[in-house]
Amino acid sequence: MFAVDLHAHTRFFHGHRGLGDRYDPIGVSLLARTARWRGLDGVATTNHDYYTPFEREAATIVPGIEVTTTRGHVLVVGPDPPEETVPLEYTPAEVVDMAHERGCAAIVAHPFRNSTVTDVQDLPFDAIEINGKHPRTQPLVERLATEHDVPLVAGSDAHYPVEVGRAYTRIDADELTPESVVEAIQDGRVEAVVDRRPVDRFIRRWYRAIHSRKHPNDLLSKPTPGVGEPPQS
Incomplete structure (x- = not known):
């Protein structure tokens, strides 16, 4: 059994691709070291619409990309993710096909934040994510996974290394x-885990405060309609 954070970013900013490319090797090293410190065996690097190969670090690096589809974000994780995608160019169905053609898994990312991916019925997604930034949506995500008959996985959606591991996936493999x-x-040999220790609750509150200043209209900083916030989120 291995513990892997299936959703993490090597940088805490978007855009500025040239600067980001130079920073990414530092970012992945910090992610890997934090993952190992948190007791994880691996972490997937799922940067927005691009993938950069990285050498093995203190924790196993799993290749991935977070694709901005026409209806929200889909994680493509596996041995051969696309190197780059154009935001809003692909439909969810096209990304699922792309992932499977490349031997990767297609995972619905944060389905209740700026996403209508799961409104598209009968797409062969491989899993739906419980996102570490807002685990209060977990009951709704669990319901979605049941409706679509797909496994649940989890990832931190870390943009800062300190966020790594606040949600992760137990993977049953040799x-x-x-x-x-x-x-x-x-x-389906996976189990979603959300770390609800006090330090992780503090990190979530800290990140929501930062994010709400940067993106005041983002649903991340607001309660999801119809979902009460559990006392330990």
Whole structure:
């Protein structure tokens, strides 16, 4: 059994691609070291609409990309994610096909934040994510996973290294490789975990405060309609 954070970013900013490319090797090293410190075995690098190969660090690095589809974000995780995608160019169905053609898993990211991906019925998603930034949506995500008959996974959606591991996925596999991660997800040999220790609750509040200043209209900083906030989120 391996513990892997399936959603993390190597930088805390978007845009400025040239500067970001130079920063990414530092970012991935910080992610990997934090993951190991948190007791994780691996972390997926799922930057927005691009993938950069990284060498193995203190924790296993799982390749991935977060694709901005026409209806929200989809994580593509596995041995051969696309190197770059154009935001809003692909439909969710096209991204699922792309992922499977490349031997990757297609995961619905934060389905209750700026996303209508799951409104598209009968798409063969491999999993739906409980997102570490707002675990208060967990009951709704669990309901979605049941409705779509797909496994639940979890990821921190870390943009700062300190966020790594606040949500992660237990993966039942004999070895930890990108291929084994995909197989475990598609076979349902996964378990979503949200860390609700006091330090993680503090980190969530801290990040929401920062994010609400940067993006005052983002649903991340507001309660999800119809969902009460659990006392330990």
